[in-house]
Amino acid sequence: MSAFLIAAAVGASLFLTAYLVLWNLSQIAMSPVAAVYLWTHQRRNTRRARALVTRMAFRPLVSVVVPAYNEQLTIVESIRALLALDYDPFEIVVVNDGSTDETLSLLKDTFHLLAAPHAFVQPLPTAPVLGLYRSTRYPGLVVIDKDNGKCKADAANAGINAASGALVAIIDADTILERDALIRAVTPFLENSKTVAVGGNVGIANGCRIFDGRVAEVALPRNWLARFQIVEYMRSFLLFRLACASCNGVVLISGAFGLFRRDAVLAVGGYDATAIGEDLDLTMRLQRHFRGTGQRFRIGFDPNPLAWTQAPEDWRSLRSQRYRWRRGLLQVLWRYRRLIGNPRFGIVGLGVLPYAAVFEGLAPLLELTGYIVVLLGTLSGLLSPLFWQVAVAVSVLAGSAITFTAVVLSDLGTRRYMRGRDLVLLVIVVLVENCGYRQLNSWWACVGTYHTLTGKRGWGEMKRKAFEGA
Amino acid sequence: MLTIAPFERLTALMFRTELIVALGTIVAVIVERAVFAYWSAWRERTELRYRTLVSRALAGDDAATSALVDSPARHRLVLAALLILPLIEDRDPERISATRRIVGALSLVPIADRFLRSRLWWRRALALRALGLTQITDRSASIVAALDDRNRNVRAAALDALTDLQDPTTLQAVVVRLHDRSLPRGRRIAALTAFGTECEPFLLDLAEIDPDHRLDYARALATCGTERSRTALCLWTSDRRAEVQAAAVEALAHVGLDENAARLAIKALDSEHESVRAMAALALRHWTGPGDAAARLGRHLGDTWPVALCAAQSLQAMGPVGHVELQANAGRQDLAGDLARQMLWERQPQC
Numbered sequence: 172m173s174a175f176l177i178a179a180a181v182g183a184s185l186f187l188t189a190y191l192v193l194w195n196l197s198q199i200a201m202s203p204v205a206a207v208y209l210w211t212h213q214r215r216n217t218r219r220a221r222a223l224v225t226r227m228a229f230r231p232l233v234s235v236v237v238p239a240y241n242e243q244l245t246i247v248e249s250i251r252a253l254l255a256l257d258y259d260p261f262e263i264v265v266v267n268d269g270s271t272d273e274t275l276s277l278l279k280d281t282f283h284l285l286a287a288p289h290a291f292v293q294p295l296p297t298a299p300v301l302g303l304y305r306s307t308r309y310p311g312l313v314v315i316d317k318d319n320g321k322c323k324a325d326a327a328n329a330g331i332n333a334a335s336g337a338l339v340a341i342i343d344a345d346t347i348l349e350r351d352a353l354i355r356a357v358t359p360f361l362e363n364s365k366t367v368a369v370g371g372n373v374g375i376a377n378g379c380r381i382f383d384g385r386v387a388e389v390a391l392p393r394n395w396l397a398r399f400q401i402v403e404y405m406r407s408f409l410l411f412r413l414a415c416a417s418c419n420g421v422v423l424i425s426g427a428f429g430l431f432r433r434d435a436v437l438a439v440g441g442y443d444a445t446a447i448g449e450d451l452d453l454t455m456r457l458q459r460h461f462r463g464t465g466q467r468f469r470i471g472f473d474p475n476p477l478a479w480t481q482a483p484e485d486w487r488s489l490r491s492q493r494y495r496w497r498r499g500l501l502q503v504l505w506r507y508r509r510l511i512g513n514p515r516f517g518i519v520g521l522g523v524l525p526y527a528a529v530f531e532g533l534a535p536l537l538e539l540t541g542y543i544v545v546l547l548g549t550l551s552g553l554l555s556p557l558f559w560q561v562a563v564a565v566s567v568l569a570g571s572a573i574t575f576t577a578v579v580l581s582d583l584g585t586r587r588y589m590r591g592r593d594l595v596l597l598v599i600v601v602l603v604e605n606c607g608y609r610q611l612n613s614w615w616a617c618v619g620t621y622h623t624l625t626g627k628r629g630w631g632e633m634k635r636k637a638f639e640g641a
Numbered sequence: 642m643l644t645i646a647p648f649e650r651l652t653a654l655m656f657r658t659e660l661i662v663a664l665g666t667i668v669a670v671i672v673e674r675a676v677f678a679y680w681s682a683w684r685e686r687t688e689l690r691y692r693t694l695v696s697r698a699l700a701g702d703d704a705a706t707s708a709l710v711d712s713p714a715r716h717r718l719v720l721a722a723l724l725i726l727p728l729i730e731d732r733d734p735e736r737i738s739a740t741r742r743i744v745g746a747l748s749l750v751p752i753a754d755r756f757l758r759s760r761l762w763w764r765r766a767l768a769l770r771a772l773g774l775t776q777i778t779d780r781s782a783s784i785v786a787a788l789d790d791r792n793r794n795v796r797a798a799a800l801d802a803l804t805d806l807q808d809p810t811t812l813q814a815v816v817v818r819l820h821d822r823s824l825p826r827g828r829r830i831a832a833l834t835a836f837g838t839e840c841e842p843f844l845l846d847l848a849e850i851d852p853d854h855r856l857d858y859a860r861a862l863a864t865c866g867t868e869r870s871r872t873a874l875c876l877w878t879s880d881r882r883a884e885v886q887a888a889a890v891e892a893l894a895h896v897g898l899d900e901n902a903a904r905l906a907i908k909a910l911d912s913e914h915e916s917v918r919a920m921a922a923l924a925l926r927h928w929t930g931p932g933d934a935a936a937r938l939g940r941h942l943g944d945t946w947p948v949a950l951c952a953a954q955s956l957q958a959m960g961p962v963g964h965v966e967l968q969a970n971a972g973r974q975d976l977a978g979d980l981a982r983q984m985l986w987e988r989q990p991q992c
Contacts, residue, residue, distance in 0.1 A: 218729050223828060287986050289979070361827030362797075560653075569662070575666030579666065582677075
């Protein structure tokens with residue numbers, strides 16, 4: 172029995188170690204791919220290239236759709252900032268998704284809204300629209316008041332229905348856009364008629380000084396949870412997504428900011444109200460639709476921060492968010508399981524989805540299992556303490572090295588955190604993040620998996636706060 | 642307790658490797674940042690040093706130009722950036738001419754020539770952009786030649802350069818590449834936009850001998866056509882391809898209608914193709930001449946959504962005749978009524 176236990180413990184430890192080594196190696200392999208993409212992007216997207224929009228006689232109308240549910244703290248400032256975007260022509264379609272706070276009345280008072288007739292067809296089904304308001308002061312501002320659809324997807328679909336533009340930008344109500352975000356995002360559509368969607372890097376606004384609805388000064392937040400999320404975002408946006416973007420395999424355009432060809436979104440049926448990660452699901456459906464029908468298409472990705480968003484600063488909100496993300500990932504993997512390994516879907520079927528299933532899907536479960544097996548094995552004397560060294564090496568040290576690579580890429584590409592103090596802090600955050608926070612995330616992912624299996628639903632609550640320095 | 646000798650050695654190796662990699666990446670972050678900080682500070686200092694001189698030189702101060710000419714060779718690229726980059730947004734001919742004079746005095750053109758021969762595509766692209774922005778027309782041939790460069794980014798930069806150069810001798814080279822799918826679509830359109838109506842005769846000549854690409858010509862004429870194109874566009878409204886018909890009617894909307902064109906546009910409202918009907922509705926937006934355009938548009942308020950929207954917008958733009966038609970439809974309890982009411986509401990004083 173004892174020999175069997177020892178063999179099982181050693182076998183499990185070796186398997187988990189090999190798995191984690193492979194996972195780390197795959198991420199390290201992504202770094203040069205991401206670096207080349209970033210470097211080429213920076214060389215190509217010069218100031219002159221961005222001036223293309225201003226050199227065009229006719230520019231496409233962009234409709235910026237802002238789903239808003241109980242956003243009284245940030246909505247006015249967000250809309251003011253949107254009205255000052257550097258692009259012409261564009262309209263803003265705010266969708267008040269049955270807010271129970273002062274969101275609608277604040278909008279009405281601040282932007283001089285009047286109930287107005289506004290005709291639009293509704294190709295995407297949504298909860299009933301109660302009324303439509305237009306601003307007498309800002310002709311491009313439309314506010315739709317509708318019944319609560321219990322999800323962002325429903326509100327976004329209502330906005331897409333009412334949008335007049337050939338391009339629709341879907342953003343969160345608390346997203347802060349860079350002044351030239353639309354110019355940057357529209358350019359790939361002008362350059363390549365096959366472009367159906369463009370996503371961008373999303374930065375974390377916590378700690379930044381916000382002035383006039385713009386990020387005026389980038390700084391690290393005081394809150395450690397927000398700091399951890401900054402390095403997580405760097406890793407996610409600058410390794411996996413850039414590597415995917417380099418082969419037209421982007422499967423997630425963040426809900427914080429994405430620009431889509433309206434007809435493409437309508438062709439795939441808009442956002443799915445039953446999807447937990449509606450942004451991931453929509454991007455996946457675009458990939459499936461265009462690859463499945465053999466149409467040439469492109470989903471672009473701008474590695475520069477086009478938008479800034481608020482990260483949760485309390486444990487409860489963060490935990491809810493992570494549960495939701497996990498359920499969203501598993502739902503998408505299950506929904507699109509037929510694509511996995513299918514050569515008809517190109518890099519998405521053969522590379523991105525299998526990677527997501529094997530590593531994103533399983534890694535948290537196996538990582539935690541690994542810690543438990545090694546801990547129990549060592550405590551019971553079955554395993555040598557050497558196994559702990561391996562666990563630390565492949566988990567903490569390799570994890571830190573990968574995150575540092577993302578920090579270097581972020582620094583080379585975007586020069587976000589310019590103060591020396593922030594740099595030192597960033598190094599500390601990376602080291603600390605791998606000693607506890609990451610493992611906690613893995614735990615939340617395991618709980619999220621359990622929720623998925625038991626059919627638990629709900630968005631959880633996200634505590635909102637006004638922007639700093641606003 | 643289990644210890645395996647090879648595993649032990651592997652573990653030690655792995656631990657050391659990971660530790661070195663982690664420390665190495667920390668060092669990489671710090672070194673990269675230090676190098677960048679040094680380079681930024683140097684550039685900032687250099688720019689600060691020359692900014693006033695550049696402004697004075699651009700204002701015509703010969704002493705300032707001489708001071709710039711005497712600057713060390715290692716400062717040339719910073720100076721080039723200070724002089725040339727503002728021209729991306731500021732296309733004032735006087736400023737361009739003053740910049741070109743200083744660029745010549747600083748011997749930056751030979752540097753651009755050297756960059757044009759570089760094996761690195763980003764250097765070739767940089768040189769092309771600089772030559773275009775400063776409108777150095779005696780390098781037009783090199784820029785046109787770069788349209789056939791092996792690198793697509795360089796080809797795109799060459800097109801940008803021709804857009805900025807606005808040299809009439811390069812016009813033909815731009816127009817014949819209208820269908821060149823290896824060049825970014827938006828930049829091809831931007832180049833045509835920059836040349837404006839000068840492209841029109843070439844486009845019409847080419848369209849005559851190349852009817853297969855009529856769609857592209859029609860779209861181009863929608864950007865830079867004048868009434869001179871009207872006859873050809875009217876002819877194309879009866880092309881067998883629906884997309885050509887739609888593009889021709891759209892271009893007619895841009896160049897403006899005469900009686901014959903308006904008659905054809907009204908006829909196109911009965912097309913079986915939605916895109917043609919929509920463009921026809923759009924083309925009639927300022928037409929108040931003969932024909933029953935307003936009444937016909939009014940009937941299309943109940944058409945498919947894209948056609949109805951274009952019809953409603955045209956009626957709104959038509960003035961009193963269109964308003965009468967909108968009023969007549971405003972009582973309807975369907976989408977056409979909603980559209981009519983929206984268009985009338987938008988014309989009210991509160992908007």
